Amino acid sequence: MNTFISIVRRDLQLAMRQGMDSVMVVAFFILAVMLFPFGVGPEANILARIAAGVIWVAALLSSMLSLERLFQIDYEDGSLELLALQPCALEITVMAKITAHWLTTGLPLLIATPLLAVFMSLPSDGFWALLFTLAIGTPSLSLIGAIGAALILGSRRGGVLLSLLVLPLYIPVLIFGVSAVDGAISGLPIKAHLLIMAGLLVAALPLCPWAGAGAIKQALET
Amino acid sequence: MEQLISYFQMGGHGSFIWTSYGMVFVVLAVLWLQSRRFVRNSQTELDGLAVDRPHCQTSKKNET
Amino acid sequence: MYLYKFGKMIFHKYANPTRFLKLASTIQPWAAAATIGFLLAGLYFALLSSPGDYQQGETVRIMYIHVPAAWMAMFCYTAMAAAAAVGLIWKHPVAELAARATAPIGACFTFLALFTGSLWGKPMWGTWWVWDARLTSVLILFFLYLGYMALSNAFDDPARGSKASSILALVGFVNVPIIKFSVDWWNTLHQPASVIKMDGPAIHASMLIPLILMAFAFKAFYIWVMLMRIRGEINEGKIRALRLRQVHGGPPSRTTILEKTTEGAR
Numbered sequence: 126m127n128t129f130i131s132i133v134r135r136d137l138q139l140a141m142r143q144g145m146d147s148v149m150v151v152a153f154f155i156l157a158v159m160l161f162p163f164g165v166g167p168e169a170n171i172l173a174r175i176a177a178g179v180i181w182v183a184a185l186l187s188s189m190l191s192l193e194r195l196f197q198i199d200y201e202d203g204s205l206e207l208l209a210l211q212p213c214a215l216e217i218t219v220m221a222k223i224t225a226h227w228l229t230t231g232l233p234l235l236i237a238t239p240l241l242a243v244f245m246s247l248p249s250d251g252f253w254a255l256l257f258t259l260a261i262g263t264p265s266l267s268l269i270g271a272i273g274a275a276l277i278l279g280s281r282r283g284g285v286l287l288s289l290l291v292l293p294l295y296i297p298v299l300i301f302g303v304s305a306v307d308g309a310i311s312g313l314p315i316k317a318h319l320l321i322m323a324g325l326l327v328a329a330l331p332l333c334p335w336a337g338a339g340a341i342k343q344a345l346e347t
Numbered sequence: 348m349e350q351l352i353s354y355f356q357m358g359g360h361g362s363f364i365w366t367s368y369g370m371v372f373v374v375l376a377v378l379w380l381q382s383r384r385f386v387r388n389s390q391t392e393l394d395g396l397a398v399d400r401p402h403c404q405t406s407k408k409n410e411t
Numbered sequence: 412m413y414l415y416k417f418g419k420m421i422f423h424k425y426a427n428p429t430r431f432l433k434l435a436s437t438i439q440p441w442a443a444a445a446t447i448g449f450l451l452a453g454l455y456f457a458l459l460s461s462p463g464d465y466q467q468g469e470t471v472r473i474m475y476i477h478v479p480a481a482w483m484a485m486f487c488y489t490a491m492a493a494a495a496a497v498g499l500i501w502k503h504p505v506a507e508l509a510a511r512a513t514a515p516i517g518a519c520f521t522f523l524a525l526f527t528g529s530l531w532g533k534p535m536w537g538t539w540w541v542w543d544a545r546l547t548s549v550l551i552l553f554f555l556y557l558g559y560m561a562l563s564n565a566f567d568d569p570a571r572g573s574k575a576s577s578i579l580a581l582v583g584f585v586n587v588p589i590i591k592f593s594v595d596w597w598n599t600l601h602q603p604a605s606v607i608k609m610d611g612p613a614i615h616a617s618m619l620i621p622l623i624l625m626a627f628a629f630k631a632f633y634i635w636v637m638l639m640r641i642r643g644e645i646n647e648g649k650i651r652a653l654r655l656r657q658v659h660g661g662p663p664s665r666t667t668i669l670e671k672t673t674e675g676a677r
Contacts, residue, residue, distance in 0.1 A: 272578075272579075272582055276562060276575045276576075276578060276579055277562070277565070277575075279566065279571065280562070280565035280566050280571075280572075280575075281565050281566070281567070282565065283565075286558075286561055286562060289557060289558045290558045290561075290562060290579060292554075293551050293554045293555050293558065293583075293586075293590075294582070294586050296590060296593065297586070297589050297590055297592075297593035300593045300594065300596070300597040301593060301596075304596075325589070332585070336578060336581070339499075339578055340575060340578050343571070343574040343575065343578070344571070344575070360469050360470045360534050361469075363470060363473065363530045363531070363533060363534055364469060364470065364472050364473055364530075366530055367473045367476060367526070367527040367530045367531070368458075368476060370523065370526050370527065370530075371476050371480070371523050371527065374519050374523055375519070375523075375632060378515065378516065378636060379632075379635075379636055382636050382639045382640050382643065383639060385639075385640065385643040386639050386640075386643040386646070388643075389643045389646035389647050389650065390646055392646070392650055393646045393649055393650050393653075396650060396653045396654070396657075397653075
């Protein structure tokens with residue numbers, strides 16, 4: 126547990142020192158959403174109709190932005206090997222890095238969401254649903270993405286490859302997230318959607334660090 | 348002749364049906380050809396390497 | 412643990428590429444003959460001897476290639492994930508190569524299922540593409556294949572590539588039912604009254620025969636081409652091992668080459 130906290134703290138400190146990372150992610154998030162009024166026209170009812178989907182897709186893409194560097198930097202300067210040599214299981218280290226990733230991307234996205242909901246004139250019924258689905262959805266995104274980030278260590282053209290690997294796996298989270306918000310807007314019960322999203326998160330919580338640690342082990346072996 | 352033409356027309360949907368079958372044929376043929384070329388190229392390369400060092404007969408001759 | 416040992420016992424026999432190649436070269440001609448035989452018979456029944464469907468007319472003939480291709484798309488992914496698992500758990504070199512060899516074949520069948528489905532959809536539903544649950548999940552499956560192939564070729568060291576992509580194949584396999592399930596639900600939410608039903612009314616024997624024959628033809632084709640590709644992969648492994656020897660110098664003995672072969676083949 127101590128290792129876990131110290132790794133999270135270390136990653137957060139690194140993110141702070143390099144600064145900008147979270148700011149860039151949020152800026153990308155806002156810009157990506159901002160393109161849609163230009164693309165489809167500024168009519169409020171059209172924007173309201175697509176708001177949930179657009180915000181979700183933009184959140185998904187921006188949480189993928191910093192994924193490439195999740196393990197890459199530590200892999201290149203060799204500190205990943207030191208982390209792997211620690212007495213605790215590598216899964217804990219991976220989990221800690223995922224947590225730090227979520228704190229530096231998922232959380233800022235969540236904070237920026239109300240602003241975008243206003244921009245996209247999201248109906249107020251859907252607002253809390255959007256916030257809540259993002260709150261339980263973005264950790265799942267970080268978890269699933271970590272597998273991809275671990276798999277591409279040491280590969281050529283990592284960034285493009287990462288999106289090819291990770292985006293298909295993101296689809297279930299996106300589907301349930303958006304349909305929960307749509308359901309809330311049209312006054313349907315959304316408990317089932319939220320339960321499934323929570324289920325995805327609970328399933329990803331042990332599986333993704335495990336698979337990610339496996340991928341890192343084989344990356345360090347050779 | 349009439350019969351043949353009407354057979355190929357397939358009740359007006361001939362183009363869909365024949366394109367489907369054609370595509371299946373083309374894709375599978377290309378996959379097969381590519382696989383065969385892959386095997387042949389690797390085999391010749393391997394044989395060439397084995398000839399350089401005749402005492403290591405790891406390759407098998409002409410198995411296709 | 413017992414399961415592990417049991418598996419090791421079973422798979423051990425063909426872990427040696429040379430022994431595997433011997434087996435493969437006996438199977439290969441049979442697979443080739445079966446492919447051609449089933450294909451010709453299937454084509455005869457599919458295009459000549461079967462009647463058009465009373466509802467779908469002649470377009471039903473597309474089904475005889477579309478449905479087997481879709482079956483193969485699913486089958487190849489399962490086979491690939493199973494081979495990847497065997498390769499990862501039992502460190503079985505040939506299994507890893509089998510997973511690598513399966514991916515392009517599976518991708519081709521998935522593409523064919525999508526393409527023929529689209530051509531079938533146009534006269535039947537009046538559109539090339541609908542975001543129907545099944546179509547969408549097959550499309551995602553296609554991208555999973557592409558991701559697998561891209562990852563397995565993205566490393567300078569092929570051993571890394573096949574290990575990383577094996578992990579991806581397993582992760583994707585866990586995710587396939589989830590995708591299927593989520594897409595099903597997504598579809599029902601958006602279009603509650605789905606008019607589209609892929610499987611028509613109870614299937615008649617005259618349609619079943621060409622369907623089964625084509626399915627056998629595709630499966631035999633898969634075995635045939637997969638064995639070819641595994642042979643190619645094994646050759647590549649040997650070439651790499653020989654090159655490595657040449658670079659490091661010194662006359663290689665037979666045993667070291669075989670060792671290197673199994674190592675490089677991973």
